[in-house]
Amino acid sequence: DFLDLKDNNTLNQDSFWKTEEHLDLAVTAAYESLTPEELYGRGIRDLDCISDNGYNEWTWMKYWDISVGQHNPATDRIQWVFNDNYKGIRRANEILDNAPGMGIDQKAKNTAIGEALFLRGLFYNNLSMLFNNVPLILKVVSPAEARIEKASKEEVVDQIIQDLTEAIELLPDKGETVGRINKYAALALRARVYLYNQQYENAIKDCEEVINSGKYSLLDDYQLLFSADGQNSAESIFSVQFVSNLKSGEKFSGTYKKQPQSHFGVLPNLVHDFYTKNGLRAEDDPDATPFTHWTDEKGVPKSAAELEAEGKSIFDYWAEFANRDPRLDHSILRGGEPWVDQDKWDNSVKATRYGIQKYIRTEVGQYEDGDRNFMILRYADVLLMYAEAKNELSGPSGDIYTALNQVRRRVGMPDFDTNLDQDALRQEIRHERRVELAFEGLRYFDELRWRTAKDDFENKVIFHERTFNESKHYWWPLPQTEIDRNPNLTQNPGW
């Protein structure tokens, strides 16, 4: 027919989903949906700056509003995070809708479906942790079909577990390349979802399967883990892959005006929370001096001149860092430390006088997109999850310490005290998670699921005032734009 024309510029609904290459392209696009700035390109890491680990110095980014409880349904950051997770879900759903009917190699299909299920589970886990209740979209939808009521948190979690369970069946033990999702990534993610939802027995089983597989181990050098050379190591179970100088680069490792992640402020209470080399709080360690000796009441270290006036020395303060858990130095930049092209980093530009150092590139002038892979799941996390789940289920036991001590020994810290009761061990495990996993985008979720956010945010953040209203701040409001565009959607409680 004269009027029937084909668009040969790109594939369309009639010409796509025919070959294995087509499926690869769809899978590539689904993986790519991990990379936006709102998600693993930066945003997930930046969730640490709405936790008690950090704060958002560039208020226009709106993490600030969320951290101090001033956010509302119209806060654009909330809309962006919501939308980008659903973009990933759609790309997964495209595969889940179309791959089963394709007449291609079954193994390739299974892997693709498994990867899509993993990704959908991951995005829904983000949504369920942040919003609690969200619309559960499980197929490719038109705008009209997307106008549905939200599902309960339980329904969402059940779906995630179901997706991951299926994914575990379908995925290979080892992916085709290092960056690909395999069965153990799905197991580790399911363990995380179980743990986040207090299903400890299941979490333990999944962690054990990962641990017992023998495929993963801790990288000896903690600092190396977050550098270019330590990427995709035996510790990495699933990392989002980035390359620089292309649109697919990340934005969490860069420096701006030679400052590491200028928008990201490190809170002093995190710095103070690191143990001394003896595995003790600085207050409890006779060999150490607490950092508060050199700081003002907000935890901000005083300047050399101010200290001099008090008869103190900034060099003593700097020297004290050598007396701490090495992960402090690897994660945080302090004044006086060599940095980029400065012999001694001038910390006066930062309000809290600390900068973020984990993952940060030190090459001069790295303003543009970076190439650091972001670890969503790493082996140390599995060990800590295992320890936490087991302690919650049945209290202290030897295998808990075995797991925990691996994490400690790797950085040369002393073993855990074996005389702890269940509650004391719970506190120690939580502390260990904080210092081991700082700035990896996990702290905010931990604070929410432990229900410790109010006390930690309002009372332990000494640098500035925060408000955490327990009747609505354990979940975000659904974006106002979404409420406006979906008449079936009711706002979350309290908002």
Next chain:
Amino acid sequence: GEVKDETGLALPGVNIKIKGTNTGTITNFEGKFKLAVDENEVVIFSFMGFEQQEIEVGTKDVLNVVLKESTELLSEIVVVGYGTQKKENLTGAVGVVTPDKDVGNQAVTNTESLLQGRIAGVQLTQSGGKPGAGAEITIRGNGTLNDSSPLVLIDGVPGSMQDILPSDIESISVLKDAASASIYGTRAANGVILVTTKSGEATEKIKVNYNGYAGLQKATVLPDFLDSWDYMTLKNEANMNAGRTPIYSDEEIAIARDGSDPYRYGNTDWADETFKDGAFFMNHQLSLSQKVGKTQYLASLGYLDQRGIMYGTSAERINYRINLKSDLGKGFKFGTNFFGAIKKSEESADTDDQGVMRLIANSSPLVPVFNQDGSWGSASGNPYEINTKNPVFYATEASRQYNNSNKMTINPYLEFNPVKGLTFKTNFSYSFTQGFNKAHKYNFQLTDNDGNDSDIIRVQNSLQDIGNTYETIQWENTANYNKKFGKHNINLLAGTTMNSYAHKWTRVRVTDLPSNDLTEIGSGTNPIVAGTFNESRLLSLFGRFQYNYDDRYLIEANIRQDGSSKFPQDNRFALFPALSAGWIFSNEAFLSGAEFLSFGKFRANWGQLGNDKIGYYPYSQTYTPTDGYPFDGSTITNGGLAVTDLANPDIKWETTTSYGVGADFGFWDDMLTVTADYFVKDTDDILLKLPIPGATGVGTPAFQNAGRVKNTGWELAVNHYNKVGNSGFEYNIGFNVTNIKNEIIDMQGETQYINNRQVNMEGQPIGSFYGYNNTGIYRTAEDLEKYPYIDGQTPQLGDLIYEDINGDGVIDDQDRTIIGNPNPEYMYGINIGMAYKGFDLKLFFQGVQNVDIYSSATGHHSGSGNNLMNWTTDWMDRWTPENPNAEFPRLGNVNNEQTSSFWVEDASYLRLKNVELGYNFNENVCRKLKIQQLRIYANSTNPLTWSQIDHWDPERYARQSRNEAYPQTTTLTFGTNIIF
């Protein structure tokens, strides 16, 4: 007998016919003829350009006839869709421009601009005086939120007016309403412009017509920026007001003022330096026309060479045309039009951020154009000078962009008249355009006057080639039947069109060429390539029925069915009907006594039109290439494919329903004519991207047929022509005015933010300015108490007061309102012509009334001073404690730059668009020189403008919301027109 014109010259080729028969002859080379007639017969003499005469033979043996030259005759036959129509019998709204008669030798470098101000209801806005620049045309208001450009047909072939020479144009018809345009169906909603080119002369003597002019151009207006010492003072003031330290010391200001160190503390007027006064241009047009045997031909060639008013810009254009028409006998006629245009232009490739026009305002006057050693000026020192990108350098030597295009069209047709009144025509056309664009950005390092490297550097050079090819093929077949039965006249038209359009686009970009002298892609590295191919097709049926009873009652009905590849299969065919009627009441018997009334007609029309500018395959859900993902963590091996833009499988065309009434009057033998129209243009199903739930998982929603825009207005055109007795003095005065009210009726409750100043909002005109309403300046302590301010800020004396629209005591987003309308309420044109003893003078004025522009951000800003911009001299009258009654607010507060009505200015203007004074040498001189006509003239475009806008040209696109429009040009040309 013999036929002569009024000057006594013999007229060869005059058609002579016995009334009511097919018998006739034509005059020979000496104007003489022989014809056998009976006593009671009437002989009709007709000749193109002359009034027809009928003479009763009676008993005369010799008929010596003097034909009167007619200026009116040409315009009486109006080209309409697929045919012609006597002007008096029109029932729709059609505007006509006949360039030779109406326009004279106006120096138009873009043929479109012939239409500006000439026809009521047609708004043309020039994009500025850049060589090769185009214009925007809207007919009877902007009827869509999308592309609103009209359909242009050149002898029935889709094209662009830029492709043809003004002197090749016989007439331009603008079909303004549905009654006249619906025969073009789904492409006609924005109006249709029909261009008819001249055909060859009907005489065997060759006619050679040369018209050439040359002249100079300059900018109509350039902004007046502060001198460097004032600039320094204001920078200091802005910085201090913003709580920072001053930048320049008093000593430095003194050095700038006394000019003692011109290379470090200069006083450069960047606008003056970047534009030249007196840019040369010339235009030559030559045509040959003749009848050889049974074939008439016209061959023409045109050449335009235009140096731009901005340094580094230029354009050249060659137009060519051959029109052939041959009588094959037995009722067959064959013809071919072959024409083309070759265009080349050159400019700076640094067009990012509005390019050089923005740089002119964003440059420090302290920086010299050239350093003392003759190298390009640049500075080190404070941050403002460091970042000054020497605009003259950027305009000329930082980069080059070459735009080339080559378009050609061939259009053969065959006509067949089997019996009187019945005509079959088949018309084929093929049009091919190749466009080529090369953008070359050089690498460079400028130095300051001391030879130190400055920050003005481009590390990496790049070269980009863009190739475009367009191909249009059209085949049309029409049958036309004309018949008169007594007082009944009918005209029937039926036809089909097949049309296909294809566009191929490729782009290659490379970087790191080893030398800036290399001009070809092969010498660069890191190629990035892209390309697309898109196609659309149209298959149509159309018909028309016209009925005329006794030249009193006129009825016309049109219908067109369009099938378009752009519409989804279930929605593929669109039907566009139109009806119109007219009553020539002056032909009624009861008015036969009213001698003052030479003509009177009422018209009414209704019809529907479509707009198919909805993309190529908008119904097809495509999977778009994405950036990709590096699976192995090191390289991206492949991109992905995903849905990034939703498709709409139910999409269809936008439908415009247009209706109106009109009246035409002629008084005192048409010495005074008046045409008035009232119209409504109601466009429904406008494509909108309505927001979708984020849970859909796609960022870009699909277009939906959801919006509605209504234009209502009236037009009035008055023309007066007179010869003053026998004095030889004749004159004409014409005036046309249009009023249009544009309103968005429905956007499903959504608001579109076009930019941070303009919105599309229900109940408001398209592109309305939106922001705070400024009610004054805080001048007293009392004001500070009285008026609320921006949430979280504390106002100071000299700040702008914003109206608290919702009365909640704070100024925030909720207080924004509509503060201006970029669509003019009135547009008008005034034409004055007079002739006396060989001299003639033509004046043409054009204007718009009640139109707003947003005048900020470039040269007008009150911000914190930590940016580069210079100020216009208006800012000497800013608020300071010493100048509390100033017109402008204090410097240093960014909140004074919030989008507000303070920055909205009335851009109404009246401009003498063109004036021409010419002299036609009398025939004695011509005869001695053995030529037919010799004319010399002086012409000027845009010599005078009346407007409240001081520093910029008031004529700019509605969407241009910053002061960065390229200025229009004023030209002065001298030319001659010789006909052999």
